Amino acid sequence: MPESIVHGLKGQGLEMDVLTGVPNYPSGRVADGYSAKRASVEDRQGVRVRRTPLFPSHNSSPMKRMANYLSWAVSSTLWGQGALRRSDAALVYSSPATAALPAMVSRVLWRKPYVLLLQDVWPDSIFASGFLGGRSSRAVFKLVDGFVRRTYAMADHIAVISPGMVDLLVDRGVSRNKVTVVYNWLPESEPVEVVGREPIREELGLPGGTRLFLYAGNHGRAQALEGLIDAFTDPATAPAHLVLLGDGVSKPDLVRRSADSSRIHFLDPVPYPEAIRIGAEADVHVVALADEPLFAVTMPSKLQSALASGSPALVVAPGDSADIVTKHGAGFAARPGDAASIASAVNEFNALDHTSLSAMGARGREAYERLMARDIGAGRLAELLRRAATRRRTKGADAVTSTDTEKEKP
Numbered sequence: 001m002p003e004s005i006v007h008g009l010k011g012q013g014l015e016m017d018v019l020t021g022v023p024n025y026p027s028g029r030v031a032d033g034y035s036a037k038r039a040s041v042e043d044r045q046g047v048r049v050r051r052t053p054l055f056p057s058h059n060s061s062p063m064k065r066m067a068n069y070l071s072w073a074v075s076s077t078l079w080g081q082g083a084l085r086r087s088d089a090a091l092v093y094s095s096p097a098t099a100a101l102p103a104m105v106s107r108v109l110w111r112k113p114y115v116l117l118l119q120d121v122w123p124d125s126i127f128a129s130g131f132l133g134g135r136s137s138r139a140v141f142k143l144v145d146g147f148v149r150r151t152y153a154m155a156d157h158i159a160v161i162s163p164g165m166v167d168l169l170v171d172r173g174v175s176r177n178k179v180t181v182v183y184n185w186l187p188e189s190e191p192v193e194v195v196g197r198e199p200i201r202e203e204l205g206l207p208g209g210t211r212l213f214l215y216a217g218n219h220g221r222a223q224a225l226e227g228l229i230d231a232f233t234d235p236a237t238a239p240a241h242l243v244l245l246g247d248g249v250s251k252p253d254l255v256r257r258s259a260d261s262s263r264i265h266f267l268d269p270v271p272y273p274e275a276i277r278i279g280a281e282a283d284v285h286v287v288a289l290a291d292e293p294l295f296a297v298t299m300p301s302k303l304q305s306a307l308a309s310g311s312p313a314l315v316v317a318p319g320d321s322a323d324i325v326t327k328h329g330a331g332f333a334a335r336p337g338d339a340a341s342i343a344s345a346v347n348e349f350n351a352l353d354h355t356s357l358s359a360m361g362a363r364g365r366e367a368y369e370r371l372m373a374r375d376i377g378a379g380r381l382a383e384l385l386r387r388a389a390t391r392r393r394t395k396g397a398d399a400v401t402s403t404d405t406e407k408e409k410p
Contacts, residue, residue: 001093004187005117006047008378009091014385016047017087019080019102021054021072028058028068039079052079073098077105085110088389089156091381095120097144100151113156113388117182117381121168122148124294149173156388159381162320164297182380183372186304200243200281204265211240211350213314214282216275217302219248224290228316229254230339233261237346242286243267245278279309283357284331284349289317291336296320306331307368312360314349316342324371330364 006016022040023031030036039052054072057064084090084106092100092114103114123144152158152174159182160166166179201210213232219225225244232242244254245267258264270278279285285306289295296319303321306313313331315322322333334345349357370376 002187003044004185004374005091005093005378005381007045007188008185008374009382009385010047011374012378012382014382017083018044018047018049019076019083020049020051021076022051022056024054024056025058028056030056039075050080050083052076069096069098073101077102081106081109084112087112089385089392090114091385092116092151092155094118094151095122095125097122097148097151100155104151104154107154111392113392114154115381115384115388116151116155116158118158118160118165118169119184121165121294121297156391157384159384162297162299163323164320168297180380180384182377182384183299184301184304185372185374185377186301186308188374200278204241204243206241207239209239211283212281213240213242213284213286213346213349214245214279215242215286215288216245216279216305217300219244219246219251219254221250222290222292222295223248223250223288224316224336225250225254225288226257227337227339227342228286228288229258229261229264231334231342231346232264233258234339234343237343237350238263240346240350241265243278243282245270245275279305279311282309282311284312284314285309287313287315287317287321287325289321289336291318299324304368304372307364307372310361310365312349312357313364314342314345316345324367325364328363328367330360330367 001018001020006018010016022034022036024036034040034051035053036056037053039050042049042051052072052075054075055064055067057068080102084102090103090106090112092103094100094116100114100116103112106112107114123141126144149172152169152172155178158169158174158179160169160179161182161184163181166176166181169179170176201212206212215225215228217223228242231237232240241263243265247269251266255266258266267278285302287300287302287306289298289300295317298317299320300317303313303315303324307324307330313325315325315331315333316336317333318336325331326333332345332348335341352360
C-alpha cells in the first residue's frame, strides 16, 4: 500500500496497522534485509507493519505472477488474523483482487468489516493487459470473476478511483449506495532543488518559442504512444516539441518510428527530483492510454501529477481522464491512436498565449485541490472506515488494519 494512504489516514486521526508482503515491488527482487520465506514485524514512522511471506515475482510470466498474488493471500490469511481480529475495520488496497482474502476470512471468523479500495477492476485488467490468454482463459475469467464478485458482496463498502468504475460495478450487480468515488492523491513532498544540469530546453537545444509537451511514464502497449509520435512527426504541429521521459517495452519501436523527426526527444528514467524539475519546465503534460473499455474507467496517477503541477494537460485517453480535464477547462483531449485528432489538440495548445496556458493550468490545479488532494481523499476513506467500524463495533480502540500485498512503496 502506498505510504501516502497510510499517512493520510493517520492525519485523519485513525490508528493504523499494515498487513503487507515482503518488499519486492517493482523489480521482483526481495529488498535487502528481508526474506521471502519469513514473516516479520517492523515500525515505520509510528506504524506497525506486519510482513508475511510470498513468492517474489513481477515479470511477464502469468504463472509466476499468480504465484506471487496467491502466496501472499494465503500467508497473510494465516499470519494476519491476529491483527485483523484486533482491528475495528480493515481497508483492502486492491489490486490485486486476491489482497481481499485475509479480510474476507476475518469477516467470516470474527465478523470484522472491511472497505475495499479498488484500484483496478478484475478480471478485466489482467486480460486487457495481455497478462492472461489462451484456451484456458475463459475458465480463468469465470473463476476470477466469481471471486471478485464475492469480495464485493462481503465488503462493507467499496471505494473506487473514478466515476466510471461506479457504473461498471453497478452494471455487475453492486448497489450504487455501496460505492463511493475516492480519487487517488499524490504523496506530499518537500520542494526539491536540482543542480548540476542545464534546464531541459537548453540541454536539448530547443529553439526559442518552442512549446514543450512532456510525456513521463511507461512506454508500453497500454499507453499506445504511436499516435502521439505520429502527431509530432507531422509538420503541421510545429513548433511544438515532444519529450518522452521513461522506459518500457515499446520504447525501441517508438524511437525508430520517430527517427525522421527533430521535434521528438527521448530521455531515460531519472531520479524523482530531476523528474520534478523537467516537469516544471513543460508547457503541457501528456496523459496517454490505449482505447480500451477498461481504460475508460482508469484514472492514471499521471493525471493527478499533471493537474497538481499547474500545467495544462493533453489527455490522449478515453473516458474519465479526458472528462476530468475538459470539464474543468484544464486542457484538451484527443482520441488514442488517432494522429489527426492528437495533432488537432496540439495545435489548439499552440494557438494559446502564455496567459491562457497559465489560466488553464491554474484551473487544473484548483480541480486537483478540490477533488483529489490528500485531505479530501483521506477524509472520505476515514469516514467510510469509521462507518464500517461503528456498524460493527461494540467496544475497543479505534484501530484500523490496512491489508495489501505487492504495492507498498518505501
